Amino acid sequence: MNIIIVGLNHRTAPVELRERLAVPESRLPEAVARLKGWPGVAEALILSTCNRVELYAVVKDTALGFESLREYFVKIAPTVSGEELVPYLYYFDGHDAIRHLFRVTSSLDSMVVGEPQILGQVKVAFDVALTQKTTGVVLNKVLKKAISVGKRVRSETGIAANAVSVSYAAVELAKKIFQNFAGKTVLLIGAGEMAKLAARHLMQAGMQNVMITTRNFELAVDVAKHFNGLPVPFNDFPEEMSNADIVICSTGAASYLVTAEDVQKALWTRRNRPMFLIDISVPRNIEPAVGAVDNAYLYNIDDLQGHVEKNLEQRRQEAMKAEDLVKDEVGLVTRWIKSLEVLPTILALRRKADDIQKGELERILSRLGPLTPRQRELVEELASAISNKLLHGALVALKAEADSTNGPLFTEIAQRLFDLEKEIEASQLKEAAEETRTVSPDDVH
Amino acid sequence: MNVLFFEVSLLLYFLGTALFLSQLAGRLEGVSQSAFVIAGSAFFFHTLALVSRMIEGGHIPLTTMHEVLSFFSWALVLVFLVVELRYRIHILGSFILPLAFISLISAAALPKEIKALAPIFRNVWMHVTLSLLGTVAFAIAFVAGLMYLIQEHLLKSKHRNALYHKLPALDFLDDLNGKAISLGFPLLTLGIITGALFAEFTRGSFLNWNAEQIGALGTWLFYLVVLLGRVTVGWRAKRAAYLTVLGFAGVIFTLVGVLVKEHPFA
Known part of the structure; x- marks a missing residue:
C-alpha cells in the first residue's frame, strides 16, 4: 500500500491551464467517485483550488498508480491534450507524498505563505471524499493528520501573523494608536481602491464612522452610500478633519492637500487626541512635515510597503520553523x-x-x-x-x-x-x- | 515569621522581575505566563508577611520606613495584578515589577524590627495609607507615561521591534495615565489633609513648613496643574506622559527625602 499524488500547481502550470482543469465543487463528488473506480486505485481524493489540482490515491503498485492517475488527469478536461498537460505534472509517493500534503495544508506550498484558505479547501475535499466513501484507513488517517498539522503550524509558528497587504498594514498600525475603533472616525480624502479597501478593513475591525470627500461631490455621495458614511464637500474637509481620528488620503492631486498647519489646527480643536494619517497617493498629498507634529502619526505608501516587506520576511523565517514541524509529523x-x-x-x-x-x-x-x-x-x-x-x-x-x-x-x-x-x-x-x-x-x- | 515571609516574597519578586525583564527582549508567550504566576505567589507571601507583622506588632505596620516601602510595593503589585487580569497587558509587568522590586529591596536594606508605637501615633496609619495609595497611583501613571513615550517614539521613527509589538495602543496608555492621576490626586489630597490634622493634634500646628510638608505640597500643586491641564486645555497624550514621568521623579525625591530624614513618628 503506497500513497501517491499526481498534480500541478501555480508554480508548475500557468493559470490558463489551471482554470481549464479545475474541478468545480459541484462536480467534485462525481469526479472523486470516478477516480476511486480507476484501475489500481484503492483510496482516492481530489483537491482542486484556483492554485492547484491534485489527485491523491492509495495504490498497491506505485508505478502503475502513477500511470493510472496520469490517464485520469488527461481525461479531466476534454479541451486539454495529454501532450499539453503532462510536462506540467508532478509526482510524489510515500514519504514525499505525505510531506507534500502536510506542506499544502500548512500553506507552505501556497502562493502567499501563511494564507488561511487552503486548510478549509482541504477540509472540503476530504468531506466530499468521505461522503463518497472513496477514502480508507490510510487516507483518512493521513488527511486528519494533515489538517491537524495545518492548524498546529498556524498556532505554533508566526507563519500567519502580521499583515501582508498595504491596506491591512494600515489597520495594524492604527491598532497601535487606538485600542479599539468603536466611536472612532475615519476620513477618506479621495476614493482610490486601496483607500476604500483600508476603510473596509477598519470597519471590519469595529470602526463605525466614515467621512468621504472628493473633488467631485457626487462621487463622494455615491461612495458614502457604500460605507453608510457621510459625504463632505471638498472645501470643508480641513475643518472637518478635527473630527477624524484616522485620515486616509489617496487622490491624483499633484500638490499637498493637507499641510502641517491644517493638522496642527485640527489637533488644537480635538485637544491633542492623536491622529493617524495615511498617505497612499503618489505624488504625496500630505505634507511630510505633518510627521513632525506632536500627536500626529504620518505614514506614506513606502512606510506601509516597508511593513509588508518586513512581515513577509518574518513569515519566511517562521516558514522554516514550520518546515521542521512538518518534517517531524511526516516521520x-x-x-x-x-x-x-x-x-x-x-x-x-x-x-x-x-x-x-x-x-x-x-x-x-x-x-x-x-x-x-x-x-x-x-x-x-x-x-x-x-x-x-x-x-x-x-x-x-x-x-x-x-x-x-x-x-x-x-x-x-x-x-x-x-x-x-x-x-x-x-x-x-x-x-x-x-x-x-x-x-x-x-x-x- | 513575618521576616521569613518577607524574604520568600523578595526572592520570588526577584525571579518575577528577571522573567519580566527577559520578556521585554524575547518573543516567548510562555514566559509572561510563568512570570505572572511567580508575581502572584510573591504577592501571596508578601501579604502573609504584612499580616503576620501586623499580628506580631499589634498595630498596622506603617510606622517605619521599612514598612512604608514594603506596603508601597505590595499595593503596586496589587494594582498590577488587577490590571493584568482585567486587560491582559503582559508588558505592564516588565515595568511595574522592577519598580516594586527596587522599592522592596530598599525596604530589605533597612532595619526590620517592629517598633513599639506611642499611643498618640495610633491613628497615623490613615494619613500614611492615603498618601501611599496616592503615590502608587502616580507610580502607575509614571509607568503608563514611560510606556507611552517609548511607543510614541517607535511609531514616529517607524521602527518596529519586539517592544513595538508588545506595547499596547497609545490611547490605552494615555487613558491609563489619566485615570491613575485622577485617582491619585484625591488620595494625595486626603493624605495631606489627614496629615495636617494629625500634625495639629500632635504638635499643635497644621503646617510648620518643614521639608516634608513643602515637598508634599509641591507634589500636590504639580499634579493639580497636570490634572487641570488635561481637563481644560488638552494636556494629554505626549505632554501628559512627559509631565507624569517628571512628576513621579519629584514624588520619589520627596518620599526618599522625607523618610530618610527622621519622620516625626519613626
Whole structure:
C-alpha cells in the first residue's frame, strides 16, 4: 500500500491551464467517485483550488498508480491534450507524498505563505471524499493528520501573523494608536481602491464612522452610500478633519492637500487626541512635515510597503520553523503506514498460533480424561509456552524491521513461511467494513 | 515569621522581575505566563508577611520606613495584578515589577524590627495609607507615561521591534495615565489633609513648613496643574506622559527625602 499524488500547481502550470482543469465543487463528488473506480486505485481524493489540482490515491503498485492517475488527469478536461498537460505534472509517493500534503495544508506550498484558505479547501475535499466513501484507513488517517498539522503550524509558528497587504498594514498600525475603533472616525480624502479597501478593513475591525470627500461631490455621495458614511464637500474637509481620528488620503492631486498647519489646527480643536494619517497617493498629498507634529502619526505608501516587506520576511523565517514541524509529523505518519504493512502479518501469526493451540488442547484434553483444575492449568500453560517461545523471535524481527526498507520483504517471507495469506485477506475485509462505519464527515472537524 | 515571609516574597519578586525583564527582549508567550504566576505567589507571601507583622506588632505596620516601602510595593503589585487580569497587558509587568522590586529591596536594606508605637501615633496609619495609595497611583501613571513615550517614539521613527509589538495602543496608555492621576490626586489630597490634622493634634500646628510638608505640597500643586491641564486645555497624550514621568521623579525625591530624614513618628 503506497500513497501517491499526481498534480500541478501555480508554480508548475500557468493559470490558463489551471482554470481549464479545475474541478468545480459541484462536480467534485462525481469526479472523486470516478477516480476511486480507476484501475489500481484503492483510496482516492481530489483537491482542486484556483492554485492547484491534485489527485491523491492509495495504490498497491506505485508505478502503475502513477500511470493510472496520469490517464485520469488527461481525461479531466476534454479541451486539454495529454501532450499539453503532462510536462506540467508532478509526482510524489510515500514519504514525499505525505510531506507534500502536510506542506499544502500548512500553506507552505501556497502562493502567499501563511494564507488561511487552503486548510478549509482541504477540509472540503476530504468531506466530499468521505461522503463518497472513496477514502480508507490510510487516507483518512493521513488527511486528519494533515489538517491537524495545518492548524498546529498556524498556532505554533508566526507563519500567519502580521499583515501582508498595504491596506491591512494600515489597520495594524492604527491598532497601535487606538485600542479599539468603536466611536472612532475615519476620513477618506479621495476614493482610490486601496483607500476604500483600508476603510473596509477598519470597519471590519469595529470602526463605525466614515467621512468621504472628493473633488467631485457626487462621487463622494455615491461612495458614502457604500460605507453608510457621510459625504463632505471638498472645501470643508480641513475643518472637518478635527473630527477624524484616522485620515486616509489617496487622490491624483499633484500638490499637498493637507499641510502641517491644517493638522496642527485640527489637533488644537480635538485637544491633542492623536491622529493617524495615511498617505497612499503618489505624488504625496500630505505634507511630510505633518510627521513632525506632536500627536500626529504620518505614514506614506513606502512606510506601509516597508511593513509588508518586513512581515513577509518574518513569515519566511517562521516558514522554516514550520518546515521542521512538518518534517517531524511526516516521520511519525510514515512510520505508522509502514507498521500498517507489518501489523496484519503479526496479528495473523498470533491468531494462527492461538487457533492451533486451542484445537490441539481440546483434542488432547478430551483424551486425557478427568483432570484436577491444577493439572488442566499446567497442560494449558505447556501449550501456550511452546507456541509463544517459538514465535517470539519471528515477532520481534518483524516489529524491528517495520521501520526499515526490508519491512515488505520480511512480511512476505513471514506470510509464506507460516502460510498466512488467507488469514490476512479475511481480516482486511473485516477492517475495511469497520472503517467505513466508524469514519463519518463529522470526524474531520 | 513575618521576616521569613518577607524574604520568600523578595526572592520570588526577584525571579518575577528577571522573567519580566527577559520578556521585554524575547518573543516567548510562555514566559509572561510563568512570570505572572511567580508575581502572584510573591504577592501571596508578601501579604502573609504584612499580616503576620501586623499580628506580631499589634498595630498596622506603617510606622517605619521599612514598612512604608514594603506596603508601597505590595499595593503596586496589587494594582498590577488587577490590571493584568482585567486587560491582559503582559508588558505592564516588565515595568511595574522592577519598580516594586527596587522599592522592596530598599525596604530589605533597612532595619526590620517592629517598633513599639506611642499611643498618640495610633491613628497615623490613615494619613500614611492615603498618601501611599496616592503615590502608587502616580507610580502607575509614571509607568503608563514611560510606556507611552517609548511607543510614541517607535511609531514616529517607524521602527518596529519586539517592544513595538508588545506595547499596547497609545490611547490605552494615555487613558491609563489619566485615570491613575485622577485617582491619585484625591488620595494625595486626603493624605495631606489627614496629615495636617494629625500634625495639629500632635504638635499643635497644621503646617510648620518643614521639608516634608513643602515637598508634599509641591507634589500636590504639580499634579493639580497636570490634572487641570488635561481637563481644560488638552494636556494629554505626549505632554501628559512627559509631565507624569517628571512628576513621579519629584514624588520619589520627596518620599526618599522625607523618610530618610527622621519622620516625626519613626
